Amino acid sequence: MSDFIKHPVVSLPDRAPEPVFSKKELVFTEAEKEQIETFRAQYPTPESAVMKTLWLAQEKFGFLPPEVIRLAADTLGIPFSLAYGVATFYTQYYKAQQGKYVLDVCTCFSCQLCGGYDMVRYLEEKLDIREGETTEDGLFTIQGVECLGACGTAPMLQVTNGPYVHNLSREKLDALIDALKAGKKPPFVSVTLPQDEDDLGGNRRSDAEATEVGQTPPAAETFE
Amino acid sequence: MPKITIDNKAYAFEGQPKLLQFCLDHGVELPHFCYHPALSVPANCRQCLVEVGMPVRDRETGEIARNDDGEPIIRWGPKMTTSCSVDMADGMAVRTHRSSELVEQAQKDNLEFLLINHPLDCPICDQAGHCPLQNQTYKYGPEGSRFEFRKVQKPKKVVLGPRVMLDGERCINCTRCTRFTDEVSKSHQLTIIERGVKNYPMTPPGEVFDDPYSMNVIDICPVGALTSIDFRFRARIWEMSSAPSITVTNARGANCSYWVRDNLVLRITPRANPHINDYWLPDEDRATYPRFNEQRPDGPRIRGDEGLQPADWETAYARASELLGAADGSNILFLGSPYATVEDNYLLCKLAAALGASPPAYIPHIEPGAGDGWLITDDKTPNAEGCRRLGVHPVDPALVRARLEAGEIAALYALEDDPVASGLFQREEIQDIPVVLHTYHTTNETLAAADVALPAAMVVETVGSYVSEDGHAQRVWPAKAIRGVNRTLRMEMGVSRLDSHGTPFDRWHNAANQVHCKPSWEMLPNIARGLGLEWADASPKEIMREIAQHIGAFEGATYENMGSSGVRLTEIGTLA
Numbered sequence: 001m002s003d004f005i006k007h008p009v010v011s012l013p014d015r016a017p018e019p020v021f022s023k024k025e026l027v028f029t030e031a032e033k034e035q036i037e038t039f040r041a042q043y044p045t046p047e048s049a050v051m052k053t054l055w056l057a058q059e060k061f062g063f064l065p066p067e068v069i070r071l072a073a074d075t076l077g078i079p080f081s082l083a084y085g086v087a088t089f090y091t092q093y094y095k096a097q098q099g100k101y102v103l104d105v106c107t108c109f110s111c112q113l114c115g116g117y118d119m120v121r122y123l124e125e126k127l128d129i130r131e132g133e134t135t136e137d138g139l140f141t142i143q144g145v146e147c148l149g150a151c152g153t154a155p156m157l158q159v160t161n162g163p164y165v166h167n168l169s170r171e172k173l174d175a176l177i178d179a180l181k182a183g184k185k186p187p188f189v190s191v192t193l194p195q196d197e198d199d200l201g202g203n204r205r206s207d208a209e210a211t212e213v214g215q216t217p218p219a220a221e222t223f224e
Numbered sequence: 225m226p227k228i229t230i231d232n233k234a235y236a237f238e239g240q241p242k243l244l245q246f247c248l249d250h251g252v253e254l255p256h257f258c259y260h261p262a263l264s265v266p267a268n269c270r271q272c273l274v275e276v277g278m279p280v281r282d283r284e285t286g287e288i289a290r291n292d293d294g295e296p297i298i299r300w301g302p303k304m305t306t307s308c309s310v311d312m313a314d315g316m317a318v319r320t321h322r323s324s325e326l327v328e329q330a331q332k333d334n335l336e337f338l339l340i341n342h343p344l345d346c347p348i349c350d351q352a353g354h355c356p357l358q359n360q361t362y363k364y365g366p367e368g369s370r371f372e373f374r375k376v377q378k379p380k381k382v383v384l385g386p387r388v389m390l391d392g393e394r395c396i397n398c399t400r401c402t403r404f405t406d407e408v409s410k411s412h413q414l415t416i417i418e419r420g421v422k423n424y425p426m427t428p429p430g431e432v433f434d435d436p437y438s439m440n441v442i443d444i445c446p447v448g449a450l451t452s453i454d455f456r457f458r459a460r461i462w463e464m465s466s467a468p469s470i471t472v473t474n475a476r477g478a479n480c481s482y483w484v485r486d487n488l489v490l491r492i493t494p495r496a497n498p499h500i501n502d503y504w505l506p507d508e509d510r511a512t513y514p515r516f517n518e519q520r521p522d523g524p525r526i527r528g529d530e531g532l533q534p535a536d537w538e539t540a541y542a543r544a545s546e547l548l549g550a551a552d553g554s555n556i557l558f559l560g561s562p563y564a565t566v567e568d569n570y571l572l573c574k575l576a577a578a579l580g581a582s583p584p585a586y587i588p589h590i591e592p593g594a595g596d597g598w599l600i601t602d603d604k605t606p607n608a609e610g611c612r613r614l615g616v617h618p619v620d621p622a623l624v625r626a627r628l629e630a631g632e633i634a635a636l637y638a639l640e641d642d643p644v645a646s647g648l649f650q651r652e653e654i655q656d657i658p659v660v661l662h663t664y665h666t667t668n669e670t671l672a673a674a675d676v677a678l679p680a681a682m683v684v685e686t687v688g689s690y691v692s693e694d695g696h697a698q699r700v701w702p703a704k705a706i707r708g709v710n711r712t713l714r715m716e717m718g719v720s721r722l723d724s725h726g727t728p729f730d731r732w733h734n735a736a737n738q739v740h741c742k743p744s745w746e747m748l749p750n751i752a753r754g755l756g757l758e759w760a761d762a763s764p765k766e767i768m769r770e771i772a773q774h775i776g777a778f779e780g781a782t783y784e785n786m787g788s789s790g791v792r793l794t795e796i797g798t799l800a
Contacts, residue, residue: 005373005374006374007374008373008374008375008376008377008421009376009377010376010377010378010379010392010418010421010422010424011379012379012382013417013426013429014429015427015429015430016429016430017429017430066428066429066430069428070428079406079412080412080428080431081402081405081412081413081414081415081427081428081431082406082412082415084415084417084428084429085402085415085416085417085428088417088418088419089417089418089419089423090419146419146420
C-alpha cells in the first residue's frame, strides 16, 4: 500500500524558506525576457502564459523554488500566488532539487491495475530510495505521478519530463537504469495499438526515433 | 417577456440572469457552496446541479414543436448542469430536486463526496449552526457515509495572517476566499496549492495574509475552514443575538450586524447593502468591538468636594441644568459630536438656540491618508456629514482659544467626545468652568475637568441615525440592553428567539454586563426641562420626523424611509 493511503497526511509547506538562488542569479537574460513576451502575446491575458513561463524558468534554473516562481510571476506581471498555485499543482514542475533523471512512474488507475506500483517498488528496491527521494549520487529521483495519458501502454514512466518508456517490465527497468547510468537517454518511442497495426499496416509515425509494437498490458501482481 | 419554466412553474425574466441567482431571488432554494453573487462563477462545487432542457423547434419553420396537449416538447440536456453558470433563455425548462429524482440523487452523491475528507469537527467548530455545509447536508445530504478509509489529514490551526486562521481539513476547495482576494480586495494573497485530495488554500511562501479586508473570507467561507483568530471558540452562534446596524469606525457607514451574548458585543460581521458596502467590511471595523464592552462608565457622576461622585440621574440632570442656567447663554460653548447621532446633535442645537448660545461646533477626527477610497475613509467618525447638514460645523480652535482667553466661555457642554484628548483644551484651562460631559468611556480625559459626567449610550445601545460621508442616511437598532431604560428602548429593540424564551443568553437575564448609561436623546430633554424649557419626551423616531420636516438637508430621512438599508439624501452642495 502506498504511504499516502496508509498515512494520509498532508504537511504544511515551509512558509518562509531560505532562498536557494542569490539575487544575482535570479535574472532572466534579454533573450529569455523576449521569449516570455512572446508567450504573453499568445494569450488574451498574461495569466494564461504562466505555464510556459514556469517551464522556461525550470529549464533555466533546473527546479522551481519559491524565489524562481516569484521571478517568473513578476516578469510576466501576474500575482505570485497564482504562479505558486499552478507550480504546486503539476508534478512536472519540480519544487525542489531533483536527481539528474526523474523517473515519473504513473500510478494512476490504468497503470496501477497493470502493475504501476510493482514498478515503483522494484525501482525503490533497485535504487535503494523511497518514492519522492533522490539517490545519493544525485542521479535518480523516483516520483509516483498521476495519469500521463499513455494508458494503452501501461505500465509506463517518463524520464525527466521527456521521453516515455512504455510497457514496463523489470527487465526493461534494469536496461533503462543501465542506459541512464551510461548517460544514454531513451529515445522517443511511438507505439501503435495492436488493432491499429493490422489496419494501418505497421506503425504510422515516420518522425519517431523508435517504434514499438503494442502489446496487451499485463495485470498487476499486487494491488494496493 | 421571455419565460422560463422551473419545476413546471412559469417565471418571466428580464435581461440575462444566471439560473441559480434567479432561482434564489425567486424563492426557489438550490443548494450551493462555491457560488457567491459578488464573485465570478467557477462552478466547482457541483452542488447546484439541475436538469436543463430547451423546447424542440422545427428546423425549417423555427416553430416550437408541441405535444397533443399543446405543451412544448422539451429536449432535456444529456447530463445535469450547474445552475450557477447557466445563462437563462426563453422557453428553457428546468427540473430541480423538487421534480427530479436524478437531481435529488446527484445532490446526495455530491455531498457524500464533499464529506469524504471533511472532519467531524462540528461539535467544536465555530461555523456549526450557521454552516452551509452542515445545513445543506441535513437538508439534501446522504444518511451516512460509505467511506471506510482514513480521512486525509491536512494542516490545522494554520495562522494565515494576523486575523485569519485556516483549518485545511475542513476546506471543500470552493475557492471563494481566493476569488475574494483576486477579484474584490485584489491583494492576491491566497491560492489553492497542491492537487487532488491534498489541496487547500494557502498564502504563497514568504507572504502573510494581512489584507485590510482579510476577515471577509471568514464570512464567505461555506465551512469552518477559515475562522477569526480573535473570535475563535469565544461563543456558539446560537448563544448570540444580532442586530442590524452600521459601523462607526469611519464615515463610510458600512452596514453590519453586532453579535451580542450577555450584553457583550463579541463580534461584528458585514450586512449586505448594495448601496454602500456590498457584502464586505474592513478588518478595522470589526476590530473595534471591545470598546463597546470595556471601560464603560457606571452611572452619572457629579463633582463634589471629593471629586466626581456617583449620583442618581435626577440629581445629575438638575446639577447640569443649574450649571447651565447660572451662565450667560451666549457664553456657553456647545460642542456637538460626529460620534453622536443626528437626533442627539439636533437636540443639542435646539438647546443651544433656546439658551441663546451660538450653534454647536464639532471636533473633527480626520486622519489624512488613512482612507483607501473604498470602505475606509480618512474621517474616523460616523456622522460628520450629519453634523454638517444640521449646521454643526468643525470647531475653529483659534476662535475657541480667543474666546477662552477673553473669558467668554462661562460653561462647556460637550456631547459624546473628548475635548481634552483631542487637544482643543488643556485640562487646567477648563478646570474652573462648569463642564457637562456626555461620555462613553471612563478613559475620557475631559472627565478630570467635568462637573457633571453623563454616561451616554453607544451605537450598539441607542436608537438613532447617522449620515455617511456621501450622504447616505441610515438608522441603527440597539443590539444590547442598558440599565435604567425602557426595556426594549421604545420598541426599537428586536426581540430575538433567545429573548422571547427567556434563556440564559437573553439580554435581561444577567444585569452584570448592562452598562449604566442612557441615550443622549433621553438625557438632553431632561436637562432642558430643568432649565424651564417645555420639551416633550420624544422618541428618536419622532425627533427624526421633525428633522426631516424642518431641515431641507434631511428631506425624506424618516425612519420609515430609511428602513434597514438607508436612504440617499440629496446633495446639499455648498449650502454649508
